[in-house]
Amino acid sequence: MKTVITELNWKQGNEILSEMGEVIYDPELWRKKELPDIIHDAEALIVRNQTKVSRTLLDSAPKLRVIGRLGVGLDNIDLQATKDKGISVVYARNANAISVVEYVFAVMLTFARHPVEATTDVKRGNWNRKLFTGSELYGKTLGLIGIGEIGTRLAARAKAFGMHLLGYDPFLPPYEIAIADFGVEQANLEGVIRRADFISLHVPLNKATRHLINKQTLELVKSTAYIINSARGGVIDEQALYEALSNKKIAGAALDVLEQEPPTNSPLLKLDNVILTPHIAGLTEEAQVKTSVLVAREVIKVFQGQQSSCVVIL
Numbered sequence: 620m621k622t623v624i625t626e627l628n629w630k631q632g633n634e635i636l637s638e639m640g641e642v643i644y645d646p647e648l649w650r651k652k653e654l655p656d657i658i659h660d661a662e663a664l665i666v667r668n669q670t671k672v673s674r675t676l677l678d679s680a681p682k683l684r685v686i687g688r689l690g691v692g693l694d695n696i697d698l699q700a701t702k703d704k705g706i707s708v709v710y711a712r713n714a715n716a717i718s719v720v721e722y723v724f725a726v727m728l729t730f731a732r733h734p735v736e737a738t739t740d741v742k743r744g745n746w747n748r749k750l751f752t753g754s755e756l757y758g759k760t761l762g763l764i765g766i767g768e769i770g771t772r773l774a775a776r777a778k779a780f781g782m783h784l785l786g787y788d789p790f791l792p793p794y795e796i797a798i799a800d801f802g803v804e805q806a807n808l809e810g811v812i813r814r815a816d817f818i819s820l821h822v823p824l825n826k827a828t829r830h831l832i833n834k835q836t837l838e839l840v841k842s843t844a845y846i847i848n849s850a851r852g853g854v855i856d857e858q859a860l861y862e863a864l865s866n867k868k869i870a871g872a873a874l875d876v877l878e879q880e881p882p883t884n885s886p887l888l889k890l891d892n893v894i895l896t897p898h899i900a901g902l903t904e905e906a907q908v909k910t911s912v913l914v915a916r917e918v919i920k921v922f923q924g925q926q927s928s929c930v931v932i933l
């Protein structure tokens with residue numbers, strides 16, 4: 620099996636793939652013009668979220684049988700083209716979910732307690748205890764939009780903090796049991812947005828979710844509420860979010876993902892009530908070791924004609 624890996628991967632996965640044959644690993648390959656030539660005889664292609672796996676790119680890899688996605692979001696892969704060409708796609712189901720959940724807690728607690736601003740203030744020689752009076756997560760309402768692998772794990776941990784859980788997910792049945800266990804009150808999108816103190820997005824980016832959070836929905840958000848987007852940039856209309864944040868119609872936002880990554884000239888960069896991180900919610904050592912090993916094993920399974928529980932079904 621000849622494998623080409625176009626983005627950053629952990630060595631544990633690369634070693635497993637090497638046992639199967641030649642591996643070309645170049646973390647910068649996704650942005651190089653030679654990519655189509657390099658994959659011309661590849662049987663397996665491993666990508667993260669920056670490689671644009673278009674129909675045209677796939678045309679240059681006639682031997683390709685399987686694509687491994689080192690993560691969860693599949694919005695950079697033309698899944699209709701892979702289906703048409705009989706190429707299987709496997710992804711790292713659930714491998715980074717706990718890391719994303721812990722990221723959401725990091726930003727919720729930052730909004731509630733301001734540890735970084737307080738540190739900066741103390742280092743300036745101040746001791747402003749009253750100014751940094753915080754608020755508790757206990758008793759607050761967390762609104763989950765998308766209650767899948769990440770949403771259910773976030774619910775479990777938020778429950779332990781004593782938060783009230785509201786959730787919107789129109790494709791709920793597979794998660795019914797988990798939701799009952801974690802006590803998520805189901806609501807429609809508007810209900811979640813109107814009532815939540817923290818709104819956390821955990822949906823894939825597709826036609827239905829593009830700009831799910833827009834000018835109209837933002838008008839429903841409480842002025843004291845925070846929005847957390849660790850899903851995909853396109854799920855929020857950033858211009859509308861900018862206006863809501865700059866006019867203080869909502870309290871703040873934490874954005875791990877943006878419509879354009881990295882951002883160029885985004886007005887969001889200038890706002891004080893925004894936490895911005897470079898798409899790192901799922902990026903922990905633990906999640907990435909798990910991801911690299913899982914994807915390597917599942918790619919090999921597919922290549923050998925075995926069933927994979929991480930294969931994308933269209």
Ligand SMILES: NC(=O)C1=CN([C@@H]2O[C@H](COP(=O)(O)OP(=O)(O)OC[C@H]3O[C@@H](n4cnc5c(N)ncnc54)[C@H](O)[C@@H]3O)[C@@H](O)[C@H]2O)C=CC1
Binds near residue numbers: 765790875
């Ligand atoms: N920032 C980061 O590092 C990471 C970002 N992600 C993003 O988070 C997304 C969610 O990840 P998982 O929870 O693992 O995926 P998942 O597939 O387990 O869950 C997604 C949930 O969204 C629901 N959903 C789909 N369309 C919806 C809609 N229109 N409205 C409401 N709910 C809808 C589905 O029914 C499903 O329950 C990924 O697609 C990916 O884009 C995932 C991992 C890391």
Ligand SMILES: O=C(O)CCC(=O)C(=O)O
Binds near residue numbers: 690692901
């Ligand atoms: O692909 C990555 O490196 C980031 C993780 C992510 O966004 C995902 O798993 O969907």
